[in-house]
Amino acid sequence: MSSRRAGPVRASTSTVSSSTGMHSRPSAPRGTTAPAGVRTGIGPDYVQSLVTFDPKHCTPCPVRAKCTGSADSPRKLALGAREEHEVIRRVRQAQQTPQWQQHFNIRTGIEGTIGQGLRRCDLRRSRHRCLDKTRFRHVLTAAALDFLRIDAWLIGIPLATTRVSRFARLRPG
Numbered sequence: 001m002s003s004r005r006a007g008p009v010r011a012s013t014s015t016v017s018s019s020t021g022m023h024s025r026p027s028a029p030r031g032t033t034a035p036a037g038v039r040t041g042i043g044p045d046y047v048q049s050l051v052t053f054d055p056k057h058c059t060p061c062p063v064r065a066k067c068t069g070s071a072d073s074p075r076k077l078a079l080g081a082r083e084e085h086e087v088i089r090r091v092r093q094a095q096q097t098p099q100w101q102q103h104f105n106i107r108t109g110i111e112g113t114i115g116q117g118l119r120r121c122d123l124r125r126s127r128h129r130c131l132d133k134t135r136f137r138h139v140l141t142a143a144a145l146d147f148l149r150i151d152a153w154l155i156g157i158p159l160a161t162t163r164v165s166r167f168a169r170l171r172p173g
Contacts, residue, residue, distance in 0.1 A: 008104065009091045051077040117145055 058064065058074035067075040079085070094100050117123045121141045126134045 007107075008095055009088055012092070049079050051079060113145065116148075117141055120148070121145065 053067075053074040053076075055074045058067070059072075061067070114123075121144060123138075123141060126137070128134050128137065
């Protein structure tokens, strides 16, 4: 089964950056290596595994701060399926290219148009049971949105900026 992700992938949520030396080895059959070179194993054909390093290696390690913020527990990793990890890694790399940004800008414009139709023209509900009348209403709605956008352009109303959440507005500066 193959799938293609159309939207962006969040940046890595790992608390350990790639510069610390923590290596997850997707190409290795079963294991993960810590910065000090200690390996731990995981089961074959995992869907999701929790990898825990041995406390006897982890507790006295001189580079422990690079792996975990815990004072007494060893490093723990939650690993998803290998194929999923590879797809996410490839998408994160592709997101950095200008071609991907251009493609995503088109999608953003389409989503903005749909959002405007939902807010201003009540596209969530159909007032008709007949598909022909519903389709006709959608055509009229599209024309109305075009007229609204032309009017805004002629009057000089600037394009809307991205909405900032109430929580983000609390941030100083």
